Amino acid sequence: MVKDNLQGVLSTLRPGVRLIAVSKTKPVSAIREAYECGQRLFGENKAQEMREKHEQLPKDIEWHFIGHLQRNKVKYIAPYVSLIHSIDSLGLLEAVDKEASKHGRVIDCLLQFHIATEETKFGMSLEEAEALLRAPEYARLEHVRIVGVMGMATNTGDRDTVRSEFGTLRGYRDRLAERFFAGRPEFKEISMGMSHDYGIAMEEGSTYVRVGSSIFGERDYGVPVND
Numbered sequence: 001m002v003k004d005n006l007q008g009v010l011s012t013l014r015p016g017v018r019l020i021a022v023s024k025t026k027p028v029s030a031i032r033e034a035y036e037c038g039q040r041l042f043g044e045n046k047a048q049e050m051r052e053k054h055e056q057l058p059k060d061i062e063w064h065f066i067g068h069l070q071r072n073k074v075k076y077i078a079p080y081v082s083l084i085h086s087i088d089s090l091g092l093l094e095a096v097d098k099e100a101s102k103h104g105r106v107i108d109c110l111l112q113f114h115i116a117t118e119e120t121k122f123g124m125s126l127e128e129a130e131a132l133l134r135a136p137e138y139a140r141l142e143h144v145r146i147v148g149v150m151g152m153a154t155n156t157g158d159r160d161t162v163r164s165e166f167g168t169l170r171g172y173r174d175r176l177a178e179r180f181f182a183g184r185p186e187f188k189e190i191s192m193g194m195s196h197d198y199g200i201a202m203e204e205g206s207t208y209v210r211v212g213s214s215i216f217g218e219r220d221y222g223v224p225v226n227d
């Protein structure tokens, strides 16, 4: 079933868009099934859960951290994480830099923006992000590399609202690229779009889509992760 779902999603991707299979709460066996179909990018939102799965699975998987990240949990993912999508403060970026340096790594990161109308979603405003990028403390970091932006649209059936929020995020990417990342072509990524809205997100320019339930089925938070 995972195989059919995955192939279904892959067949709808626009050229240049990469699929992150969001495997949070799902067992290692489900990830293996997707892996056997060639999927290599997986997304998790809990540091310890990601660490346990990383230990049990093939080492050519690219692990994407997509959830709210606490500074004291960075150590669980720093040795191997390939992209952290959820940087929402200078303090967190400094914590990532410190852990990355212990492993001799430079960790790629995205700035997470609050683009939805819902209060519950995490992320910075454009002003906060610009303040971060202007901070002298940021300029000193050598073990992180910011490669783009991430955001979640309002959870609504109103497609115009969703489209406009995704358009806002793309505008932030463009503006920051011009003001802060001139001559740095790696700053280009836009991580936006989930199962119910990744079609709109791709039309608005996403480079990564994060799709979970359309591949692995609905999540049941009552079931243990490692079966």
Ligand SMILES: *Cc1c(COP(=O)(O)O)cnc(C)c1O
Pocket: 022, 024, 045, 066, 067, 152, 193, 194, 195, 196, 210, 211, 212, 213, 214
């Ligand atoms: C869970 C999650 C997803 C995937 O959501 P689905 O609706 O299952 O596709 C994408 N992004 C983030 C940040 C998530 O937490």
